[in-house]
Amino acid sequence: MTSLSMPRPPRITIREVAQHAGVGIKTVSRVVNDEPNVAPATAARVRASIDALRWEPDAHAANLRRTTTRTRSVGLLLGSVANPFAATMHRAIEDVAAHRDVAVFASSLDDDPEREVAAVEAFVRRKVDGLILTCVAESQEYLAELVPPGMPVVFVDREPTGYTADCVHSDNVVGAGVAARHLLGFGHRRLALLIDRRSIWTARERERGFLTALGEFGVPTDTATIVADLSDQDAAERAVMTLLAAPDAPTAIVSGQNLITIGAVHALRKLGRHRDVALVGFDDVELADLLDPGLTVVAQRPQEMGLAASERLFAALDAGRPLDPARIVIPVDLIARGSGEIRPPAPESA
Amino acid sequence: MTSLSMPRPPRITIREVAQHAGVGIKTVSRVVNDEPNVAPATAARVRASIDALRWEPDAHAANLRRTTTRTRSVGLLLGSVANPFAATMHRAIEDVAAHRDVAVFASSLDDDPEREVAAVEAFVRRKVDGLILTCVAESQEYLAELVPPGMPVVFVDREPTGYTADCVHSDNVVGAGVAARHLLGFGHRRLALLIDRRSIWTARERERGFLTALGEFGVPTDTATIVADLSDQDAAERAVMTLLAAPDAPTAIVSGQNLITIGAVHALRKLGRHRDVALVGFDDVELADLLDPGLTVVAQRPQEMGLAASERLFAALDAGRPLDPARIVIPVDLIARGSGEIRPPAPESA
């Protein structure tokens, strides 16, 4: 019989290349790894044989013995690869990585602590060279025993708890403060803040910034409505509908995240209150400038964040040792387009 | 001295587990691979040792000898991971993959043929189990010698040339036809089509569908303007500006892609012609319903596409052999929201 199992693909090994070039396997190894002490003529012959046989060294076998084992891959954990904010960071990170011939494993977190741990485990099992993580678990202490010594970790978007490493994030407190002050400056005194689950660090930070700004304007915090646990567009839309139906409804809304913003805009439209109730979103969204009124946002800089995070990661990888953990805070930009410049219906007493 | 080099991380090997359990290494191997012929008591002891030592088998070493080598990873090549259409497919694929404990390498193509080859090479070098590819090179013949025998390939969004494999894509010809007929039905006779580079299969297909529809209405194709090579928002915006400045400017525009649509909307706004010139976009965009007028689009179903593509890939992987290549065409949906229902300014003579 002619073998029932799959015909073993005739993989070319270093041995055949060595034989073809008439040298020892170690010499071939030297050539492909740019190690010194190979005569130019020998190297040329070896290279010719490699090309002739179309040999691709087996990275896994190589890493098996190599001390400085590098898989040229990194793990990237994002809120969701489908979220434009995360996707933009992803792209920036990929560009930096691709430039160094490093591949990126991307996973979606979905703000589920269990997925966080599972994703990191999966990355580690695949022996990535480093990790860029968006976290949501209450604590990242688990990383201490999960992440092998020497594997660099950079957090993006959210600060970790119980694990010290680089972290790149937006200036959330300032950003939310800017949003709130912008509205307060236009005379609003009854504000609402719509945020995601408080298990998410950015939600907490933005809430903090929001409340601080209220304080600065002497607005008692109990006049503000804070709706949390808004994790998608629909929930945000419903929340705004409810909010505006209540007596003493807010005259201005700060949205804590891109999906919430979109949900809020939908609700305002449905209620016909979009020229009436002020709205400032956190994180920019596509087409925001073409709405009527235009959507005022505190824009993040996701590309810059991805860039900074990947540069930190590769810096640590290049150094071959953990760097002193840095916290990199990326500024945010208020972009006034109309929705945030709507004045409250009547002069209010502070 | 205390060793200058990095302190070798004390990796736990199968040997230590075997010793701890008082068995041979092969028995440990049997247990972790669910091979038969291990006494239950022995297996239990081994499992206890694995847990006690927190041993994680080294997948790379395992795959070295294994005949049926699986890295539990797949390579995904997309237009750009930052494009919402691609990002949504990505998410769908990731979900299917994650469910099977398979990790996804994602790369951006940027419609550069060289990046296509480079990305596939990188995936193959990393020994992914399968490939999901968006292609742009003139021919995919190169895959024959690049992709190892037995590695399944599924194309998404665009059909390959010179390489036979599964392919999942939108019904581009029909979609573009629907868009054009929609406008023709409202009385438009001077149409413009804005598409990306013709090296991109979808651009060509959509052009074909567009022209077919014109033919059905007896509209001579030379009365239609086709602008190609629009690869980003700005280019599309400039193209529309130029287009509408010309004499005999089109009264309706079909946009061949999400970024082009956004660029076109910007241009129409700037010119104040947005209630005046009809526009139908290919591929839906966020907030399209809240523009004024609402944006009429031929929506794709990226999630469904990603789902279908990954299911085909895993079906082939499960079967352990190449499946009969299938072409899966995903329907598109016309969503009328206003911009596509604008009538031409004056009755025209066909």
Add this chain to the structure above:
DNA sequence: GACACCCCTGACAACGGTGTCAGATGTATG
């Protein structure tokens, strides 16, 4: 001319697992 030294080179062990196979043990059968 002997010696030291540097530059090349390849034999061989090692990396952490799996495949093969032979041997040990237990049970049913003649």
Add this chain to the structure above:
DNA sequence: CATACATCTGACACCGTTGTCAGGGGTGTC
């Protein structure tokens, strides 16, 4: 009780590469 057979187990080669090290050859120095 001997034999056959199935079940369980571990020794060992092997996967494709890199690290180590010893050896061969050329050159410079005394």
